[in-house]
Amino acid sequence: MSNPMHNININNNNNNGSQLANMELLTLDNPVFCCYLFWATVLVAKMLLMSLLTALQRFRYKLLGLVPLAVRRKVFPNEEDLFFKNIEVQFDDPHVERVRRAHRNDMENILPYFIMALIYVCTNPNPLVACNLFRVAAIARIVHTLVYAVYPVPQPSRILAFATMMLITFYMAAVVALRTLRFI
Amino acid sequence: MSNPMHNININNNNNNGSQLANMELLTLDNPVFCCYLFWATVLVAKMLLMSLLTALQRFRYKLLGLVPLAVRRKVFPNEEDLFFKNIEVQFDDPHVERVRRAHRNDMENILPYFIMALIYVCTNPNPLVACNLFRVAAIARIVHTLVYAVYPVPQPSRILAFATMMLITFYMAAVVALRTLRFI
Amino acid sequence: MSNPMHNININNNNNNGSQLANMELLTLDNPVFCCYLFWATVLVAKMLLMSLLTALQRFRYKLLGLVPLAVRRKVFPNEEDLFFKNIEVQFDDPHVERVRRAHRNDMENILPYFIMALIYVCTNPNPLVACNLFRVAAIARIVHTLVYAVYPVPQPSRILAFATMMLITFYMAAVVALRTLRFI
Numbered sequence: 391m392s393n394p395m396h397n398i399n400i401n402n403n404n405n406n407g408s409q410l411a412n413m414e415l416l417t418l419d420n421p422v423f424c425c426y427l428f429w430a431t432v433l434v435a436k437m438l439l440m441s442l443l444t445a446l447q448r449f450r451y452k453l454l455g456l457v458p459l460a461v462r463r464k465v466f467p468n469e470e471d472l473f474f475k476n477i478e479v480q481f482d483d484p485h486v487e488r489v490r491r492a493h494r495n496d497m498e499n500i501l502p503y504f505i506m507a508l509i510y511v512c513t514n515p516n517p518l519v520a521c522n523l524f525r526v527a528a529i530a531r532i533v534h535t536l537v538y539a540v541y542p543v544p545q546p547s548r549i550l551a552f553a554t555m556m557l558i559t560f561y562m563a564a565v566v567a568l569r570t571l572r573f574i
Numbered sequence: 575m576s577n578p579m580h581n582i583n584i585n586n587n588n589n590n591g592s593q594l595a596n597m598e599l600l601t602l603d604n605p606v607f608c609c610y611l612f613w614a615t616v617l618v619a620k621m622l623l624m625s626l627l628t629a630l631q632r633f634r635y636k637l638l639g640l641v642p643l644a645v646r647r648k649v650f651p652n653e654e655d656l657f658f659k660n661i662e663v664q665f666d667d668p669h670v671e672r673v674r675r676a677h678r679n680d681m682e683n684i685l686p687y688f689i690m691a692l693i694y695v696c697t698n699p700n701p702l703v704a705c706n707l708f709r710v711a712a713i714a715r716i717v718h719t720l721v722y723a724v725y726p727v728p729q730p731s732r733i734l735a736f737a738t739m740m741l742i743t744f745y746m747a748a749v750v751a752l753r754t755l756r757f758i
Numbered sequence: 759m760s761n762p763m764h765n766i767n768i769n770n771n772n773n774n775g776s777q778l779a780n781m782e783l784l785t786l787d788n789p790v791f792c793c794y795l796f797w798a799t800v801l802v803a804k805m806l807l808m809s810l811l812t813a814l815q816r817f818r819y820k821l822l823g824l825v826p827l828a829v830r831r832k833v834f835p836n837e838e839d840l841f842f843k844n845i846e847v848q849f850d851d852p853h854v855e856r857v858r859r860a861h862r863n864d865m866e867n868i869l870p871y872f873i874m875a876l877i878y879v880c881t882n883p884n885p886l887v888a889c890n891l892f893r894v895a896a897i898a899r900i901v902h903t904l905v906y907a908v909y910p911v912p913q914p915s916r917i918l919a920f921a922t923m924m925l926i927t928f929y930m931a932a933v934v935a936l937r938t939l940r941f942i
Contacts, residue, residue: 415784416599416600416696416784417696418696418697418698418753421757423696424757425754427693427696427697427750427753427754428754428755428757428758430689430690430693431690431693431747431750431754432751434689434747435744435751437682437686438683438686438740438743438744440682441682441683497681497682497685497865498861499806499809501685501686501689501865502806502869504689505798505802505872506798506799506802508689509795509799512784512785512786512791512795513795514786521757559802559806560803560806563799563802566795566799567796567799570786570792570799571796573789573792573795573889574796600783600784600880601783601880602881605941607880608938608941609938609941611881611934611937611941612939612941612942614873614874615874615877615934616935618870618874619931619935621866621870622867622870622927622928624866625867677866681865681866681869685873688873705941
């Protein structure tokens with residue numbers, strides 16, 4: 391992707407390497423953008439797996455073969471989802487609701503981060519700083535999911551994982567706002 | 575938009591058509607990007623209509639002129655939304671909650687898909703494959719909304735519509751992750 | 759950022775200013791894109807502050823030093839969040855739920871707007887119209903948060919703020935759909 395011949399070729403045509411960089415920021419020629427692509431993909435996959443984890447929690451006693459418990463624990467929000475006639479619609483299973491809160495927290499934090507990080511790439515940041523921010527933010531959210539939805543762990547762990555991505559997003563917001571302040 | 579003169583002109587300057595393609599992926603010159611734009615627009619409009627559908631459900635007995643029922647069925651979450659003094663705040667109307675679950679499911683699936691599909695366009699995919707994926711994914715989610723929130727239908731239909739977009743998103747994630755794996 | 763030398767230089771190479779504009783839409787050379795970046799950053803920061811506002815509401819009686827009330831009002835959704843042994847998990851505190859509804863409304867409206875506005879920038883809109891739409895939409899959502907979650911105000915205010923961004927998003931959707939209709 392990062393063909394040195396290609397870069398030389400374009401430099402000959404334009405005589406202006408730094409302006410050129412602006413034009414190529416959102417292409418696979420930009421390592422920072424590639425790093426963003428990879429870790430954003432990881433986080434998208436993680437978010438989609440939350441839906442499957444919710445479904446797994448709804449079915450889990452069934453999967454363990456504990457049918458009598460399943461009748462009591464099956465917690466589907468819609469009437470057409472009930473496979474046994476003698477179950478009622480439930481909304482308050484603690485395991486399902488925990489996964490759903492984790493999923494909602496993902497939406498509240500990861501989706502704005504996607505836009506913020508994409509915008510941050512457009513400001514041509516220092517590659518070393520940007521790539522490491524992407525890595526730390528993605529790993530922090532994976533830890534957040536593990537300690538929140540998969541295996542609950544006492545409190546400081548989840549708050550630290552939550553704060554890591556939030557602080558990174560605020561840092562990116564500050565960088566972008568300072569660069570674009572005169573277009574207010 | 576896709577001016578052949580323009581393409582020839584640039585090719586003369588750069589002598590490298592495939593690298594050039596990278597630079598133009600996120601413009602209206604790229605038919606794959608235009609196809610993404612159109613179907614993303616359709617899905618954004620569909621998501622916004624969910625808010626109006628929720629409001630419609632909150633008011634629907636009022637709209638039918640059944641004022642006595644309206645007093646019992648009006649289900650607004652905030653006290654300042656109550657237009658009659660003798661109604662209480664309610665949170666458990668099944669029709670409203672069904673639309674809200676459908677809306678939340680949209681957010682959980684469509685918003686990560688927007689980012690994933692945009693990233694996928696940046697990897698310069700096969701136009702025929704990419705455009706058909708965009709079309710199928712968008713239509714699947716419209717079907718999902720119809721069978722979930724507008725007219726509830728027995729179960730396999732909703733799961734199939736849900737799985738279609740999820741599998742497409744996972745496919746895109748796999749393509750992008752393989753392309754950008756060395757930037758981990 | 760907008761170096762006139764650079765623009766002349768490229769014009770010499772391409773002999774086609776309007777096509778060039780397409781190539782540069784998603785760079786800091788495009789004032790419309792910079793305006794989008796600034797106001798999107800403001801809205802991302804506003805959304806993240808909603809998480810902190812929710813946390814503040816959960817702790818607010820604690821912060822005021824009213825410990826006996828805190829025991830009754832502390833409303834954490836997870837058992838590991840309880841710092842006193844004699845409190846039960848609660849989900850129905852009206853102040854916390856109001857902030858959470860405002861946050862969910864943000865996700866329902868601002869996140870699709872981010873994608874829609876980014877797509878709209880790609881269609882090379884009139885700079886004056888586009889920049890003012892970004893400004894009005896962002897300010898409307900800030901007003902929405904103030905009258906919904908910070909200081910509840912009687913009804914027409916919140917609906918007007920909500921409708922402003924929704925109409926702007928629908929307008930952008932219409933513009934983009936008309937431009938890309940032949941790629942259906």
